[in-house]
Amino acid sequence: MKNKLRTLCSAAVAIGLAVPLANAAPPMLRKPLPADAATAFAPQQLIVKYKAGTRLAKGDAYLLDRLQAAAALSRSASPAATVAPLRFTVLRGTATGARLVRASRGLQATEADALLAELRRDPDLQYAQLDTLKQRLDSLPNDPELPTRQWDLTQPGAGIAAAAAWDHSQGDGVIVAVLDTGYLPHRDLAANIVPGYDMIGWYGQSNDEPDIAGDGDGRDADATDAGDWTDASMPWCGGNSDSSWHGTHVAGTVAAVGNNGVDIAGVAYQAKLQPVRVLGHCGGLTSDIADAIVWAAGGHVDGVPDNATPAEVINMSLGGSGACKEDSATQEAIDFAISRGVAVVVAAGNSSADVKNFSPASCNGVVTVGASGVNGGRSYFSNYGLGVTLSAPGGNASAGNDPVDRWIWSLGDSGTTVATNDNALIGMIGTSQASPHVAGVVALMQAAAVGAGRAPLTPAQVTQLLRSTAQPFLLAPSPTTPMGAGILDAGAAVKAAMEDIVEDPxxxxxxxxxxxxxxxxxxxxxxxxxxxxxxxxxxxxxxxxxxxxxxxxxxxxxxxxxxxxxxxxxxxxxxxxxxxxxxxxxxxxxxxxxxxxxxxxxxxxxxx
CATH class of the missing domain: 2.60.120.380 (Jelly Rolls)
Structure with a gap:
């Protein structure tokens, strides 16, 4: 069984702005993460949930007995002489009522398949799945010679028409949770940060395990990005790469401070940004991401203080292979968030493939965002398909007369491992960059609706308005690569949010x-x-x-x-x-x- 990856949708170049651009040193390149980054990682945890009222839902002792029996029956799938028998420990419950179980060692692919197949024979089982890695969606080329420019907000036909939206809303009072690598206290972001959380529970408890967290501890209230670089000491990650500062870049697109005379303006520059750290070295685990969704939406997670400022919008610029129908833990968490009125915006992915085979991009109820370039057409890397809700600027690095216009510029750092806190700007491309444009516009829409004396929009209404107001592509995607209703139009979406909405027309x-x-x-x-x-x-x-x-x-x-x-x-x-x-x-x-x-x-x- 292949490990699912959740990856940040971007390659990056960093330019420190402490000196005039005319005299700036050549920008540093961010080496993209290989597409098979985590194929060496052997999952060691399972997420198991039994139906309410059944015996196995009532106690961990019953669950452990069932797991041991299933492991014994499935043991024939692996050579007994070379693989130690499995033992299991229940670590904790998840936010949606499942149990997180840790095996005594990493599971081989055939062994995991056999174990899950045996568990799934039980009619009392609701679901069982591996606790797989999700990573940042990289694997994209770098262009090192780009100054900063926000064509993505202003370019007619290809940008999102942000100025027309700002006439009515700047996102004041709306909280957007960004589930990503955490954040840096960048000078153009810090004023808009509200307390978040570090939800990464796996921090390398022995020498043969990946240290995903990289900060020496587990879950805590410090959502600072500790860096997600990889090197030879991390064979599970599939190669060397520099820290991406991806969470800060995404956060800057959503809510970098506006009207402060420095750097850039976020799409919703008066909204508040809640960083929730779920990705580190090698990526992040499904169990942590699912719990983070619930926490951000105001739900309870055992061992974590409840979120005092729940989000109205969640952005996930992460994803991995495997349809969401096989990722019940993620879908269940998304369902909870939607039930609380939270709009969930996700990146489509960068594999130039049908989005139906990726999660969370193919989950029900989410706003799935593809990427478009400065030419107003599909970015060559963007996933596509019927599951894409709409597209937004994500850069292209291969289209546009001016190379400046090929990237999405936002906040970051020039440090290759740990942060230098130099308030840099970084150019990136990917559906990771497209998704926060939409999350920011949803914040503008919610603030505009409330400002007009209306109730906050439901997630279904958000999707309806985003689809109905999208602008046509300047360069139409081919029939075999549909990219949703069109390109995000912030001005039209905000105006629609202020008007009467016909319920279920x-x-x-x-x-x-x-x-x-x-x-x-x-x-x-x-x-x-x-x-x-x-x-x-x-x-x-x-x-x-x-x-x-x-x-x-x-x-x-x-x-x-x-x-x-x-x-x-x-x-x-x-x-x-x-x-x-x-x-x-x-x-x-x-x-x-x-x-x-x-x-x-x-x-x-x-x-x-």
């Missing part, structure tokens, strides 16, 4: 007329209505064509939901049909739900 179907081009993400829905006259013999409701996977739910007189409906069609694919004989006269509602992302789907209603 229904599109009218005209009998016999096909409605084409229906598009949405996993878990999103579209609602329709059709009028049936008295004396009708039948009502046919259908979906067909396009790509993805949708289901249909129908009811008379009320809007159907997944939980409450009168008829449904839930076959694989997009060809669904509901036929009602002798339908009741009046208004019938039809809900189309994306089991996966969908695009180009047609909907038809016929009453006879």
């Amino acid at each position: 229904a599109t009218v179907l005209v009998s016999g007329k096909v409605l084409t081009g229906q598009t949405g993400g996993a878990g999103e829905s579209r609602l329709y209505q059709i009028e049936v006259p008295s004396g009708g013999r039948s009502l046919q409701l259908r979906s067909f064509g396009g790509v993805g996977d949708v289901s249909l739910y129908a009811s008379f007189g009320e809007k159907p939901s997944l939980e409450k409906h009168q008829r449904k069609s839930v076959k694989p694919g997009n060809s669904e049909a509901i036929v009602v004989n002798l339908p009741t006269a009046g208004t019938w509602y039809l809900r189309l739900v994306g089991e996966q992302g969908f695009s180009g789907v047609s909907v038809l209603g016929v009453q006879q």
Whole structure:
């Protein structure tokens, strides 16, 4: 089983601004992290959750007995002469009620597969998975000769039209949690920081384990970035690389202080930034990231003080291979955050591949952000697919007449291992840089909505408005690489947040007329209505064509939901049909739900 990686979406160049740029020394290069950075890491922890009310949910002794039995039954998958028998210890509970279990040694791939397969035979099990590494999304080229310029906020057609948004909102009062490598007390960020937390629990407790934390301790209230460099002493990380200061770069894009006469302006420059450290050397573990999501959203995590200032927006510029449907721990944490009204914004990833095969980018309910360049088209590295909500500037390093415009510039440090605290600016490219543009705009939207006397937007409303206000690509992506609704338009999104929002609007179907081009993400829905006259013999409701996977739910007189409906069609694919004989006269509602992302789907209603 391959280890899942969560990686920062960026390569970087650093320029110290203590001297005039005209006399500056050549910028230092950040060596990108190899794509197979953690293939040598053997997972040693599992996240296991049994269904509520079952015996195994009631005590760790039962759980340990079950694990030992499963390990014994699966032992034949590994050579007994070369692999020591497994022993297990329950470390702690997670924020969502699972148990974090540590094995006595790292698990071989075939051994882990066999162990999980044996555990999953138990009908009382809710889920079991490896506690895998998630890392910063690097593996991108560097361009060392770039001065600073924020084209991403101002360039017509390719930037996000920030100035139009700032006329109405600067994000005042909104807290954005950035789950990343932590933060540095940069002169252009410190004033906007609220207390965060270091959620990294693994700090190299023996010589044969990766020291992910790198700060000599486990979870604590100090979210300072200790550096995420790698070297030969860290074989689990797959190669040498300098510290990225990625969390500070992402945070600067969201909320660098504005109107202070230095450096840059963040998208939401009066918002507050909550740093939550989840990534260090080699990356970060799923268990820590899932707990961090819950903590940032105001939930309780055992052993950690509750968050006194819960976030309204969470940004995760991290990700790794493996569909979210196989990452229940992350999805469960995201579901909790969304239930608390928190919008979760994530980077699509930098593998130039379909986002459906990456987590958390393919999780339900998140705003998944692809990257675009100064040419207003898809960045060559950006993941794509039906799961992408929209795109935002992420740089390209291969497009644009002026090399200055090929990068996203934000806050960082020139230190290659530990920070020098020299208040540098760093140029990076990646979907890691695209995602915080959207997180910052969500903060602008929330502040604008409240300022207009409205309730804060729900996560579903945030997604709806971001999609509906996105501007067209200047250079349209190919049909095989869809990049969502378009490029982020901050001005239009903020204005829409200040206006009345039609809750769950229904599109009218005209009998016999096909409605084409229906598009949405996993878990999103579209609602329709059709009028049936008295004396009708039948009502046919259908979906067909396009790509993805949708289901249909129908009811008379009320809007159907997944939980409450009168008829449904839930076959694989997009060809669904509901036929009602002798339908009741009046208004019938039809809900189309994306089991996966969908695009180009047609909907038809016929009453006879």
